[in-house]
Amino acid sequence: MSSVVIKCGVSLRCMHRSIGICRPSLGINHQVYTPVVTQVMTFRTPVIPEDYDHVQIPDRPKLKFLERQPQTPRIVRQPKRLSDLRGPEPIENDFIHKQYGIVALGPGYMRWGHLEMARLTINRKMNDQKMFAVWRIEGPTKPITKKGQGHRMGGGKGSIDHYVTPIKSGRIILELGGKIPFEQVRHFLEEVAGKLPFPARALTYSQLLELKESQRNIGKNNSNPWTFENIAKRNYLGIDKFLSPYDYLWYGKHR
Numbered sequence: 001m002s003s004v005v006i007k008c009g010v011s012l013r014c015m016h017r018s019i020g021i022c023r024p025s026l027g028i029n030h031q032v033y034t035p036v037v038t039q040v041m042t043f044r045t046p047v048i049p050e051d052y053d054h055v056q057i058p059d060r061p062k063l064k065f066l067e068r069q070p071q072t073p074r075i076v077r078q079p080k081r082l083s084d085l086r087g088p089e090p091i092e093n094d095f096i097h098k099q100y101g102i103v104a105l106g107p108g109y110m111r112w113g114h115l116e117m118a119r120l121t122i123n124r125k126m127n128d129q130k131m132f133a134v135w136r137i138e139g140p141t142k143p144i145t146k147k148g149q150g151h152r153m154g155g156g157k158g159s160i161d162h163y164v165t166p167i168k169s170g171r172i173i174l175e176l177g178g179k180i181p182f183e184q185v186r187h188f189l190e191e192v193a194g195k196l197p198f199p200a201r202a203l204t205y206s207q208l209l210e211l212k213e214s215q216r217n218i219g220k221n222n223s224n225p226w227t228f229e230n231i232a233k234r235n236y237l238g239i240d241k242f243l244s245p246y247d248y249l250w251y252g253k254h255r
Contacts, residue, residue, distance in 0.1 A: 052179035055099075061132035063119040063174065066139035068112045069163045077145055077157055084142065084166035085109075086246060087254045092136055093170045098205040099177035100185055101136070107254075108198030109164035110173075112140050118174065118192045125188040131178035140165050167198060169254060228252040 069075075085107035095101055102118075122133050140163035147158035167173070173196070176185055182204050189202035203211065229251040232243055246255070 050181065055177060055179050057130070057132050057178065061128045061178075062123045062126070063133045063135060065119065066112070066115050066135070068140065070139070070141045075143060075160060077160060078143055081142075085168060087168060087250060089168040089170040089172075092172050095172065095175055095205045095208065096136075097134075097175050097177040099175065100182055100189065100202070100204050101175040101208075102173040102189055102193050102196075102200055103203050103208060103211075104167050104169060104171045104173060104196075105199040105201060106169050108167050108196070109142075109144075110137070110140075110167055110197065111162060111164050114196060115139070115165070117195055121188055121192050122174070122176065126176070126185070127178075127180070130180050131176060131185070133174060133176045135174050136172040137165055137167070137174075142166055173200065 089104075126133060142164050143160045144162055144164055145158040146161035147155075151158075176189065186202055193200040193202050228247075231239060232247060232251060
């Protein structure tokens, strides 16, 4: 640290006009108080860049095209089967490449238009020389039936209208990786996540681990004895007749 005292004179007037230093003032005994310019030297800590030597870019880095309907010789109409949506995702709930991706926070159906929206948005905005993206879900396989407008009740199940991909809470929709930081891909990953028909977030691998750990800590550190689990197990006020078997599996978390 060093300090420089500037005396009143021509140089002071020049500095006052250029950088706005106050003019010298007179004290009680007609003493001249001159401004003091202090030069402070600091050291800036450099940010060490991340090491991406272990990342390998595949030959086809972009998201592949998914068919609008399953390529099977015979298509059978199915019931609603809401068990495809109920509950947490048991298998595809962790990153394979351990970098970035989009995680579903709730259940829902993805139509072919949602898949095309995600594919076109990411393929247009990603740099295929430094990035790659992979699907973690399959194409639409579940048929959804619909009857024509103005059709009378009855007459059996309607014809197949379109196909969807059922998504459970905690499912990894897609992964994106490469030799880039998360800040460069966050904007278009959040854009895709905001257009999906269920709540979703763009997360890193460390953020996903913190989210799972925080959900576990909420149950462990809860000091309130009146939890859904205690009320259901002890059958307070005869609540057993209002609960379903699924409430005893997840205790109100996935309903």
